[in-house]
Amino acid sequence: MFEAKEKINKSKILEALENQDVSIYFDDPLDSDMVLNMGPQHPATHGVLRLLIRLDGETIIGVVPDIGYLHRGYEKLAENMTYHEYIPHTDRLDYLSPLANNVAYCLAVEKLAGIEVPRRAQFIRVIASEMARIMSHLVAIGSTAMDVGALTVLLWAFREREKLQDIQDVFTGVRFTTSYARIGGLAQDMSDEAINMLKDFLEQFPEKLNEIEKLLLKNRIFIQRSEGIGVISKETAIAMGLTGPNLRASGVAHDIRRDEPYLVYNELDFDIPIYEEGDALARFYVRIDEMKESVKIIHQAIEKLPKGPINAANPKRVLPNKERIYSKMEELIYDFMLINFGINPPVGEVYHAVENSKGELGFYISSMGQGSPWRLKIHSPSFINIQALPILLKGHLVSDVVAIIGSIDPVMGEADK
Amino acid sequence: MENIKELLIRKLKENFNSDIEAIVDFQNTLTILIKKQCLIEVCKFLKNDPDLHFDMCKDVIGVDYYRPEFRYEVVYNLYSLKNNYRFLLKIKLSEEDMHVPTVVNIWPGANWPEREVYDFFGIIFDGHPDLRRIYMPEEFEYFPLRKEFPLMGIPGSLELPRK
Numbered sequence: 383m384f385e386a387k388e389k390i391n392k393s394k395i396l397e398a399l400e401n402q403d404v405s406i407y408f409d410d411p412l413d414s415d416m417v418l419n420m421g422p423q424h425p426a427t428h429g430v431l432r433l434l435i436r437l438d439g440e441t442i443i444g445v446v447p448d449i450g451y452l453h454r455g456y457e458k459l460a461e462n463m464t465y466h467e468y469i470p471h472t473d474r475l476d477y478l479s480p481l482a483n484n485v486a487y488c489l490a491v492e493k494l495a496g497i498e499v500p501r502r503a504q505f506i507r508v509i510a511s512e513m514a515r516i517m518s519h520l521v522a523i524g525s526t527a528m529d530v531g532a533l534t535v536l537l538w539a540f541r542e543r544e545k546l547q548d549i550q551d552v553f554t555g556v557r558f559t560t561s562y563a564r565i566g567g568l569a570q571d572m573s574d575e576a577i578n579m580l581k582d583f584l585e586q587f588p589e590k591l592n593e594i595e596k597l598l599l600k601n602r603i604f605i606q607r608s609e610g611i612g613v614i615s616k617e618t619a620i621a622m623g624l625t626g627p628n629l630r631a632s633g634v635a636h637d638i639r640r641d642e643p644y645l646v647y648n649e650l651d652f653d654i655p656i657y658e659e660g661d662a663l664a665r666f667y668v669r670i671d672e673m674k675e676s677v678k679i680i681h682q683a684i685e686k687l688p689k690g691p692i693n694a695a696n697p698k699r700v701l702p703n704k705e706r707i708y709s710k711m712e713e714l715i716y717d718f719m720l721i722n723f724g725i726n727p728p729v730g731e732v733y734h735a736v737e738n739s740k741g742e743l744g745f746y747i748s749s750m751g752q753g754s755p756w757r758l759k760i761h762s763p764s765f766i767n768i769q770a771l772p773i774l775l776k777g778h779l780v781s782d783v784v785a786i787i788g789s790i791d792p793v794m795g796e797a798d799k
Numbered sequence: 800m801e802n803i804k805e806l807l808i809r810k811l812k813e814n815f816n817s818d819i820e821a822i823v824d825f826q827n828t829l830t831i832l833i834k835k836q837c838l839i840e841v842c843k844f845l846k847n848d849p850d851l852h853f854d855m856c857k858d859v860i861g862v863d864y865y866r867p868e869f870r871y872e873v874v875y876n877l878y879s880l881k882n883n884y885r886f887l888l889k890i891k892l893s894e895e896d897m898h899v900p901t902v903v904n905i906w907p908g909a910n911w912p913e914r915e916v917y918d919f920f921g922i923i924f925d926g927h928p929d930l931r932r933i934y935m936p937e938e939f940e941y942f943p944l945r946k947e948f949p950l951m952g953i954p955g956s957l958e959l960p961r962k
Contacts, residue, residue, distance in 0.1 A: 622907055623855055732826050746860050
C-alpha cells in the first residue's frame with residue numbers, strides 16, 4: 383500500500399533519471415548517491431533550464447534536462463495568424479539576436495512563395511545577421527566568463543554590445559525586438575547615419591575584442607576551468623545533431639553559410655573557424671574567431687552595398703510603401719488584401735535553414751495555399767544543443783556544470799519556443 | 800556526372816522502388832514520401848550507404864493534415880555532411896495506428912525531436928528509450944498541435960498547484 387502511493391508521487395522525470403544507464407560507478411561506502419535539482423530559477427542556467435543531476439559525492443553520474451518553462455506555443459500561434467503577423471514573434475525566439483531570426487523566417491517564407499529579394503536588401507540582411515551574431519556571441523563569452531568567475535569580461539562585453547544596440551536603434555528604429563525584415567524586403571532602408579555608426583564601431587571593435595581575449599587567455603583560472611571540460615568528440619557531436627559553434631569546436635567544418643549558401647554569402651570572403659578539441663575552451667575560441675570573421679563580412683558588405691530598391695516588386699505578396707498606401711488606390715487595395723487575407727503562397731512544403739549565432743535555425747513551412755501556414759516548425763539550435771548536455775556533463779564535477787552550460791550557450795526562448 | 804539529388808533518387812528507386820509513394824521537388828526542397836513499413840530499412844540504407852551517407856537527422860516534424868485518411872505525417876529532416884545535401888523523408892500515418900518505429904538507434908539526435916512530436920501530436924515512437932512529454936507538463940492530457948485543440952486552450956486542463 384505504502385509502496386504504491388510512493389510510486390504515484392514519484393514524477394516521471396525522476397524515474398527517467400533513475401532509469402538512466404549509468405556506466406561510471408564509484409566506491410560508495412557512505413552511500414553518497416544523491417539527486418540535485420538545479421534550476422529552473424538559477425542564475426547560471428541562462429534562463430529557465432532545469433537540470434536533475436544525479437551525484438556520487440561531487441561527481442555527476444547522470445543528468446536529465448527538463449525544458450518547457452518558457453514554452454509559449456509559437457508553432458500553434460503561427461497556424462492562426464498570417465505570415466506577416468508572425469514576424470514579431472520570431473524576435474522572441476533567440477532574443478539575443480532578433481535581427482537574424484527575422485531574416486531567417488522571411489527567407490523561409492520567400493522560398494515558399496518564390497520571391498526574389500533585391501540585392502541591396504540582401505546585403506543589408508547580411509549586415510543585420512552578422513551584427514546579430516556579434517551581439518549574441520558577446521553575451522555568450524561574457525556570461526561564460528562570469529560563470530567561471532571572471533566578472534570583468536561580462537561588463538566589457540556588454541559595453542560593446544551596448545554600442546551595437548545604439549546602432550540597432552538608428553538602423554531599425556528599436557533597440558531590442560527589431561522585427562526588421564519583411565517578406566520580400568525590409569521594413570526600412572539602411573540610412574547613411576547607421577552605416578557610419580557601424581563603420582566607427584568596426585574600427586575600434588577588434589582592438590576591444592583583443593583586450594577581452596587578453597584578459598582571459600592568460601588567466602590561469604579561466605583556462606583551468608574550461609580546458610578539457612565538457613569534451614564532445616566529433617562522432618558524438620554529429621550523431622547528436624549539434625550545430626553551430628558547438629559542432630565546429632569539435633572539428634566538423636559545417637557552416638550553412640558555406641554549405642548551403644543563402645543571401646549573398648557566396649560573394650563574400652570569410653573563413654570558418656574550426657577547433658579540434660571539442661571542449662569548453664575550444665567553443666569559446668570559436669566564438670571569438672567568429673566575431674572577427676563577422677567584422678570582415680560586415681566590412682565587405684558595406685563596401686559592396688549596391689544602390690536600389692529594398693523591396694521586391696511583387697504587390698500581391700510584399701507590403702507596399704506606407705506613403706503610397708495613403709495616396710494611391712491600388713496600394714491601398716493591396717495593403718488591405720495583404721493585411722486581412724495574407725500572402726497565400728502556393729501549396730507545398732519547404733524547409734529553409736540559416737546559420738544563426740547558436741547554430742542552424744530552420745523553418746519548415748507546410749502551406750495549403752491559405753493566408754496562414756498550415757504547419758510551421760521551428761528547428762531551434764538551442765533545443766538540439768541542450769539535448770547533448772547529459773553527454774557533456776557526465777563524469778564532471780558539480781562546479782563544472784555552469785561552465786559547460788555557458789559554453790554551449792543555450793537560449794531558452796528558442797529552445798522552448 | 801550526376802549530382803547528389805539524382806544519385807539519391809536513383810539509389811532509392813533501385814533498392815526500394817515499390818515503397819516510394821511520391822517524390823516532390825518544390826522550391827528546391829526535395830520531399831520523398833515512403834511507406835511506413837520500410838522506414839527503418841530506408842533510414843539504415845541512407846545512413847550506411849557510402850555514397851549518400853546521411854549522417855545527421857536534424858529534426859523530426861509532425862504534421863496534422865486533418866483529413867479523413869492518413870491524417871498525420873511525420874517528416875524527417877536528413878542531412879549529409881559529406882555531400883552537403885538535405886532532403887525531407889516523409890511517412891503517412893492514419894489515426895487508427897499512431898505508432899512509428901523510432902530512429903533513435905540510427906540517429907541518437909532524433910531523441911528529443913521525437914519526444915516533441917509525441918508531446919504535440921500523441922504519435923507514439925515504438926522503441927524510444929525515454930518517451931516523455933517535453934514541453935507540456937507531465938499530467939497534461941491533450942495534444943496541443945492537433946487541429947482540434949483550440950488556440951485558447953482548454954479551461955481546467957492544467958491543474959493549479961495545491962496549497
